[in-house]
Amino acid sequence: MKHHIENLIASALAGLEATGALPLNHGATITIDHTKTKGHGDFACNIALVLAKHARVKPRELAEKIVKALPASEKIVKVEIAGPGFINFFLSADAYHTVVREILEKRETFGRSQMGAGRKVQVEFVSANPTGPLHVGHGRGAAYGATLANLLDAVGFQVHREYYINDAGRQMDILATSVWLRYLELCGERFDFPVNGYKGDYVYDIGATLHRENGDKYRHASAKIFENIPPDEPQGGDKETHIDALIERAKSLLGTAAYRKVFDLGLQVILDDIRQDLEEFGVTYDQWFSERSLIEPGDTQGSASVAGDRTSGATAAERAIERLKKSGHVYEKEGALWFRSTDYGDEKDRVVVRENGQKTYFAHDIAYHMDKLERGYDQVIDIWGADHHGYVPRVKAALAAIGDDPERLHVLLVQFAILYKGGERMQMSTRSGEFVTLRELRREVGNDAARFFYVLRRCEQHMDFDLDLAKSQSNDNPVFYVQYAHARIYSVFRQMKEKGFRHDPANGDRHLARLTEPHELALIQRLARYPEVLEAAAQVHEPHQLAYYLRELAYDFHTYYGAHTFLVEDAAVRDARLNLIVATRQVIANGLKLLGVSAPESM
RNA sequence: GCGCCCGUAGCUCAGUUGGAUAGAGCACCAGCCUUCUAAGCUGGCGGUCGCAGGUUCGACUCCUGCCGGGCGCGCCA
Numbered sequence: 001m002k003h004h005i006e007n008l009i010a011s012a013l014a015g016l017e018a019t020g021a022l023p024l025n026h027g028a029t030i031t032i033d034h035t036k037t038k039g040h041g042d043f044a045c046n047i048a049l050v051l052a053k054h055a056r057v058k059p060r061e062l063a064e065k066i067v068k069a070l071p072a073s074e075k076i077v078k079v080e081i082a083g084p085g086f087i088n089f090f091l092s093a094d095a096y097h098t099v100v101r102e103i104l105e106k107r108e109t110f111g112r113s114q115m116g117a118g119r120k121v122q123v124e125f126v127s128a129n130p131t132g133p134l135h136v137g138h139g140r141g142a143a144y145g146a147t148l149a150n151l152l153d154a155v156g157f158q159v160h161r162e163y164y165i166n167d168a169g170r171q172m173d174i175l176a177t178s179v180w181l182r183y184l185e186l187c188g189e190r191f192d193f194p195v196n197g198y199k200g201d202y203v204y205d206i207g208a209t210l211h212r213e214n215g216d217k218y219r220h221a222s223a224k225i226f227e228n229i230p231p232d233e234p235q236g237g238d239k240e241t242h243i244d245a246l247i248e249r250a251k252s253l254l255g256t257a258a259y260r261k262v263f264d265l266g267l268q269v270i271l272d273d274i275r276q277d278l279e280e281f282g283v284t285y286d287q288w289f290s291e292r293s294l295i296e297p298g299d300t301q302g303s304a305s306v307a308g309d310r311t312s313g314a315t316a317a318e319r320a321i322e323r324l325k326k327s328g329h330v331y332e333k334e335g336a337l338w339f340r341s342t343d344y345g346d347e348k349d350r351v352v353v354r355e356n357g358q359k360t361y362f363a364h365d366i367a368y369h370m371d372k373l374e375r376g377y378d379q380v381i382d383i384w385g386a387d388h389h390g391y392v393p394r395v396k397a398a399l400a401a402i403g404d405d406p407e408r409l410h411v412l413l414v415q416f417a418i419l420y421k422g423g424e425r426m427q428m429s430t431r432s433g434e435f436v437t438l439r440e441l442r443r444e445v446g447n448d449a450a451r452f453f454y455v456l457r458r459c460e461q462h463m464d465f466d467l468d469l470a471k472s473q474s475n476d477n478p479v480f481y482v483q484y485a486h487a488r489i490y491s492v493f494r495q496m497k498e499k500g501f502r503h504d505p506a507n508g509d510r511h512l513a514r515l516t517e518p519h520e521l522a523l524i525q526r527l528a529r530y531p532e533v534l535e536a537a538a539q540v541h542e543p544h545q546l547a548y549y550l551r552e553l554a555y556d557f558h559t560y561y562g563a564h565t566f567l568v569e570d571a572a573v574r575d576a577r578l579n580l581i582v583a584t585r586q587v588i589a590n591g592l593k594l595l596g597v598s599a600p601e602s603m
Numbered sequence: 604g605c606g607c608c609c610g611u612a613g614c615u616c617a618g619u620u621g622g623a624u625a626g627a628g629c630a631c632c633a634g635c636c637u638u639c640u641a642a643g644c645u646g647g648c649g650g651u652c653g654c655a656g657g658u659u660c661g662a663c664u665c666c667u668g669c670c671g672g673g674c675g676c677g678c679c680a
Contacts (some may be wrong), residue, residue: 414617
């Protein structure tokens with residue numbers, strides 16, 4: 001409909017340009033807006049205001065000229081000039097009635113479009129370190145990322161969903177060492193567990209699995225393990241150097257193969273848990289990309305889709321460093337290799353290869369993003385926790401340095417979800433083991449409420465997640481309101497059978513013109529906007545627009561329900577109304593599907 | 604100190620990418636269940652859009668400076 005009016009305006013402008021009433025090449029784009037108040041019609045166009053100065057005419061005068069030049073359209077019953085020079089369009093009821101027909105024809109595909117034109121988009125989200133179960137903060141990224149990916153898919157992008165597994169690096173070594181120490185406790189060894197180790201219950205469980213499957217195979221005497229290890233914090237030492245020394249001790253005592261076994265057990269158990277957790281949450285991926293695959297050429301976990309030249313056997317990380325070197329934006333200082341990211345506006349230069357020869361996490365991330373772009377995505381979307389925001393400039397700088405276009409990378413920062421319980425803010429720390437997991441949240445409030453609640457805020461908005469409120473399942477939670485509208489429509493049809501009526505959709509379609517009540521027109525107009533909402537939400541990466549739309553749609557329906565009876569004696573009116581509410585049910589179901597929320601038939 | 608995000612009704616938040624008289628839910632007050640589910644509907648109360656300038660036909664929206672809150676500034680990941 002918007003496009004239809006755009007065409008009318010464009011043709012009017014062309015006419016005025018031809019007669020010289022308007023200058024050529026004014027370069028203004030025609031925008032059609034929905035009006036806020038009914039008195040302003042259905043759509044409004046501000047073109048006369050925009051062009052007035054250029055045409056050296058008063059806005060209202062120009063508006064009159066445009067209106068006179070407008071071609072006739074059967075979809076429009078009235079055109080008015082209002083305010084400073086807005087052109088308001090009033091649609092015929094018939095123009096809207098066709099929407100009901102369209103929804104019933106297209107069913108679950110109604111709202112989908114080809115805006116994306118098949119362009120390839122990668123969405124990487126959650127990507128939590130596999131050092132423990134997902135907590136409620138990850139849940140927000142999961143719900144947001146999954147919904148955004150669904151939206152992009154719905155408007156015609158080819159979407160690739162990916163999880164980056166941080167399975168290399170110090171945090172994972174700390175986990176492996178923590179597992180081993182818990183295992184040793186089960187073997188009967190006694191010692192003080194390091195302050196900086198992972199203390200969650202799941203670490204015990206993994207240690208227990210290790211013990212059950214291997215007995216005392218990996219046991220070493222605690223005296224030997226802690227021999228010459230610098231003291232931990234409670235003993236007046238430094239917790240970081242203490243845990244690092246323990247990691248080295250674990251590696252040397254166990255040997256490479258056995259250490260890797262312990263390490264991989266922890267990784268595998270936790271990753272399986274994360275995968276299952278997300279799956280239950282309705283979040284699935286096309287690919288789980290291993291960080292380790294960037295540095296271990298033989299690794300089969302990672303991307304198999306990179307076509308490029310790996311003839312030399314170089315890892316992705318090595319190739320990334322090479323490309324950086326060729327760019328001339330690196331230098332050596334104090335034994336380390338630095339990337340001069342300040343050349344691209346970063347605050348300071350960054351180390352990519354440490355003094356000890358190991359590549360930094362940043363180097364891996366350069367390689368990962370290089371790999372992403374090599375895979376040919378038109379657009380790469382990263383969804384990160386807001387605490388990583390300082391990281392964005394250096395990644396973009398690196399992409400620019402190696403000759404890729406940093407504009408292809410979009411980093412969306414999701415603010416923390418702060419949990420409140422009993423009016424008090426809850427603290428979260430993976431290390432201490434005191435946190436609310438995503439799984440706990442899902443069990444308490446349900447998947448539907450969690451999914452809906454999470455995407456109700458713009459991602460850059462801090463979110464207060466009141467557990468008591470979400471748990472109470474009161475009508476504070478809009479998900480029930482929307483689901484109830486859906487269930488209510490099913491209920492009407494159950495009632496219809498009891499009353500001995502039949503729904504004849506063809507008859508309803510013939511009598512759509514009987515839908516003349518203000519409630520009906522309002523509902524139809526809301527339905528007509530659904531495709532626009534999907535496009536807007538996808539384009540600006542704001543799933544909350546869909547959530548709000550569904551709430552408004554549910555409101556329109558509930559109001560209609562309260563004001564009119566659907567199951568009336570007049571079959572023409574009855575069938576037309578049933579067509580309308582079936583269309584409503586369809587759009588609610590379509591929208592909820594994209595949000596990952598169920599659409600129940602009864603509640 | 605520097606950088607990013609946020610500041611809209613008592614609370615939690617929208618505001619269609621610069622449009623017309625700033626909206627919703629909750630809370631509070633007053634109504635509506637022999638009629639398709641009251642998880643609902645109707646009405647009312649509620650605002651210096653953090654503050655001050657600027658840009659223009661027009662600013663919650665864009666620019667600058669302050670104030671307040673969050674986060675980040677590692678050869679951690």
